[in-house]
Amino acid sequence: MRVVDEFLADDRLPAAVYALLTLFIASALVAAASPGSIPEPVRGEVEGALGGIEDIASLPPYLLPLAIFANNFFIAVVVAALSFTVIVPLANLVFNGIVVGYVVSEVAGQLVEQGLALSPASAAALLAPHGSLEIPAVAIAASSMAWITRGLRATLRAAVRNLAVALSLLLVAALAEVAVTPIAFILSQALPYP
Secondary structure, three states: OHHHHHHHHOOOHHHHHHHHHHHHHHHHHHHHHOHHHOOHHHHHHHHHHHHHHHHHHOOOOOOHHHHHHHHHHHHHHHHHHOHHHOHHHHHHHHHHHHHHHHHHHHHHHHHHHOOOOOOHHHHHHHHHHHHHHHHHHHHHHHHHHHHHHHOHHHHHHHHHHHHHHHHHHHHHHHHHHHHOHHHHHHHHOOOOOO
C-alpha cells in the first residue's frame, strides 16, 4: 500500500499526466482529421504496429487478455525505464495517438465504402472501455520524466512506483478490451445514427 500512498500523494503527477494525455489526444485528433498528412515513414510504422495487433487478435480467446497485457506491459516498462530521456515517453504517446487516430479514420473510411457509418457512439464504444484505463496507464508510466529535475535516482524511483500503478491499470484494461469492448460496440450499434 505504500506505493499507492506515495503515488496518490505525489504533487507532480496530475500535471504531468494531464499534459501527456493532452499530447496523446492532440496527436489522435490530428491523425484522425487528416490521415493523409501522416508522413510515409510514420505511416509505415503505424501499419507495422497494426500488423502486430492483427497477430494478437488471431490468438485463441483465452490467450487474448494475456497477449494484450504482455504487449502493453512491454510498452509501459520501456516508457518508464527510459523516462529519464524525456523524448521516449513523449514520442511513445505521440506515436500511439497517431495510431489511434489513424485506425479510427481508416475504420470509418472502410465502413463508408461498405455503405455504413461509424457513429460517434460506436467509435467511443470501441475505445472507451479499455482506452480509458490503458491510455492513462501509459501516461502514468511516462510521467516519471517530470522528476528529472530531481535527479536520475528520483526519476527512477518515480518510474518504479508509477509503473506498479500503471501495470495494475493495464491488467484491468486488457480484461476490459476482451470482455467489455465487444459488448459495448454491439450495444452501440442499436443507437440511432443518421
